[in-house]
Amino acid sequence: MKYLIKCPNCQKELVLEENFFGRFRLVISHNKQCPHCKVKLFRHYSSNYYVLYLIVLLAILFFLYFMSIFIKMPTIFWLLFIIAAVLGLYLFFIHYCQGNFYRDSTIVWRFKKVNREQKEVKKVPGFIYDIPTKVYFGPDQLDNLAAEIKKYGHKVLLCYGGGSIKRNGLYDRVCLLLSNHDIPYAEVANIEPNPHVESVRRGRDVARRENCDLVLAVGGGSVIDCAKFIAAAYYWDKDPWDISLGKAEVVSCLPIITILTLAATGSEMNATGVITNEENHQKIGASYPLMFPKVSFLDPTLTYSVNKYQTSCGSADIFFHVLEVYFNPRESMFLLDSMMEGIMKTVVKYSKIALAKPDDYEARANLMWSSSWAINGLIKEYQTHRWSAHAMEHPLSAYYDLTHGLGLAIIVPKWLQYALRQENCERYCAFGHNVFDLPYEDDRMAMAHKALDALKKYLYEELELNRSFTECGIDDTYFVKMANDACKGKAIDGFVPLNIDDVVEIYKLCL
Ligand code: NZQ
Numbered sequence: 229m230k231y232l233i234k235c236p237n238c239q240k241e242l243v244l245e246e247n248f249f250g251r252f253r254l255v256i257s258h259n260k261q262c263p264h265c266k267v268k269l270f271r272h273y274s275s276n277y278y279v280l281y282l283i284v285l286l287a288i289l290f291f292l293y294f295m296s297i298f299i300k301m302p303t304i305f306w307l308l309f310i311i312a313a314v315l316g317l318y319l320f321f322i323h324y325c326q327g328n329f330y331r332d333s334t335i336v337w338r339f340k341k342v343n344r345e346q347k348e349v350k351k352v353p354g355f356i357y358d359i360p361t362k363v364y365f366g367p368d369q370l371d372n373l374a375a376e377i378k379k380y381g382h383k384v385l386l387c388y389g390g391g392s393i394k395r396n397g398l399y400d401r402v403c404l405l406l407s408n409h410d411i412p413y414a415e416v417a418n419i420e421p422n423p424h425v426e427s428v429r430r431g432r433d434v435a436r437r438e439n440c441d442l443v444l445a446v447g448g449g450s451v452i453d454c455a456k457f458i459a460a461a462y463y464w465d466k467d468p469w470d471i472s473l474g475k476a477e478v479v480s481c482l483p484i485i486t487i488l489t490l491a492a493t494g495s496e497m498n499a500t501g502v503i504t505n506e507e508n509h510q511k512i513g514a515s516y517p518l519m520f521p522k523v524s525f526l527d528p529t530l531t532y533s534v535n536k537y538q539t540s541c542g543s544a545d546i547f548f549h550v551l552e553v554y555f556n557p558r559e560s561m562f563l564l565d566s567m568m569e570g571i572m573k574t575v576v577k578y579s580k581i582a583l584a585k586p587d588d589y590e591a592r593a594n595l596m597w598s599s600s601w602a603i604n605g606l607i608k609e610y611q612t613h614r615w616s617a618h619a620m621e622h623p624l625s626a627y628y629d630l631t632h633g634l635g636l637a638i639i640v641p642k643w644l645q646y647a648l649r650q651e652n653c654e655r656y657c658a659f660g661h662n663v664f665d666l667p668y669e670d671d672r673m674a675m676a677h678k679a680l681d682a683l684k685k686y687l688y689e690e691l692e693l694n695r696s697f698t699e700c701g702i703d704d705t706y707f708v709k710m711a712n713d714a715c716k717g718k719a720i721d722g723f724v725p726l727n728i729d730d731v732v733e734i735y736k737l738c739l
């Protein structure tokens with residue numbers, strides 16, 4: 229017998245084949261897996277079956293009782309009969325009384341995953357909080373740079389990007405500080421946005437040739453990420469790409485100090501680096517505890533020169549680092565939820581001010597500190613599932629060299645729209661209420677849609693970012709390949725599970 233049913237998780241249709249024997253298995257639930265989202269489905273017979281079963285049982289009981297008036301039954305028969313009747317009633321009650329059923333005309337499905345998640349929440353998982361980066365925050369803190377460098381090394385490898393630090397005077401300032409304190413240095417310039425593994429190789433060669441024992445990154449996330457990989461690759465004899473692939477053992481790493489010039493990635497206070505391999509269009513993030521910067525200098529005035537476009541992309545990135553944790557299947561702590569909502573609200577408020585007035589200290593300071601706290605490990609303690617939007621964005625910037633924050637700004641609203649369903653819409657409502665000040669409505673689904681509209685208004689009207697791939701000149705040529713890279717061979721186990729077909733669907737929605 230074949231049944232066409234809808235998966236209670238991803239709502240896609242799937243065919244269930246059941247043999248005759250399976251139909252009468254009352255105790256053991258029949259485990260199946262949804263071929264689309266891979267969630268486990270547990271089959272139970274409809275309560276109608278059990279009512280029928282009970283009626284038949286009572287009818288037989290009544291019939292036998294009636295017969296026993298005329299025919300003498302052996303005692304063993306009665307014994308067996310009572311055992312069967314008790315077992316039958318027991319089965320009826322345990323199955324009939326169970327909740328959490330998902331109904332589909334003739335059969336009933338129980339979405340077991342929901343139960344499992346709830347149990348996990350009750351278990352109260354523990355976590356380790358360990359952020360070893362020392363932060364100097366505010367103007368003029370750079371005066372402490374030389375003293376900090378001298379704690380960790382003798383010769384500096386100075387890493388920077390395409391020239392913004394030369395144009396805004398920071399390069400001269402850092403070089404002067406180093407020479408005034410007799411700190412020798414070698415340079416790695418032109419680290420590109422979405423840094424390439426080739427720059428890591430180049431940087432490692434310079435560091436080894438010049439005997440540098442400390443890496444100083446001056447720039448945005450790309451420069452810092454690349455510097456982290458150079459520091460780790462210094463001790464790795466094979467190709468640095470192995471570090472991205474997780475093939476390298478990072479047991480030694482040069483100390484890293486950063487001077488942040490763009491509020492966005494949080495790389496200044498975390499152990500992650502994201503590197504692109506242009507040859508095979510792969511962009512992979514990898515984290516190693518030794519890649520935490522020892523010290524980071526966060527001077528908001530250094531971000532005054534960031535243009536409108538990068539300010540918008542950076543703000544979007546900060547916002548989404550929090551949002552990826554906020555939209556997680558597991559319940560969070562109230563404290564962490566409030567912190568996440570606070571960071572997102574802060575970004576919404578101050579990104580608009582920074583766009584209108586680039587040298588507004590309060591705005592730049594709020595964005596900079598939000599950037600660090602959005603992704604340094606504090607808020608993600610209860611998060612157990614993978615990030616979905618970042619997984620889908622990284623292949624996009626690997627193929628099209630798109631700015632990371634822009635790619636996310638296109639993908640996130642479509643992903644959230646795709647993931648929205650009745651059982652998770654409360655999260656959208658809390659997001660709309662606590663981040664965008666929307667009033668609560670009885671119709672939660674309608675409110676969830678309004679929350680998504682508020683997000684889109686912020687991204688596309690206030691930050692003025694592109695809303696579609698088409699506007700960025702991206703078509704569907706690589707969708708399947710990109711979806712494969714995003715899924716890395718298995719469904720993204722995120723806010724809702726996403727397999728390759730889902731990711732392709734979301735990319736299509738972004739066109
Ligand atoms: O290269 P220069 O000349 O420095 O110019 C940069 C670059 O063109 C410019 N810029 C930086 N500071 C400036 C400035 N222009 C004027 N004034 C300043 N003060 O801005 C442009 C973009 O810089 P980039 O460093 O690429 O931006 P961002 O900080 O957004 O970094 C993006 C990279 O970080 C990765 C992204 O995937 C992307 O490769 N990420 C890293 C993460 C991490 N380490 O935890 C997490 C993120 O999710 C993200 O994936």
Ligand code: ZN
Nearest residue numbers: 493545549632
């Ligand atoms: Zn990001």
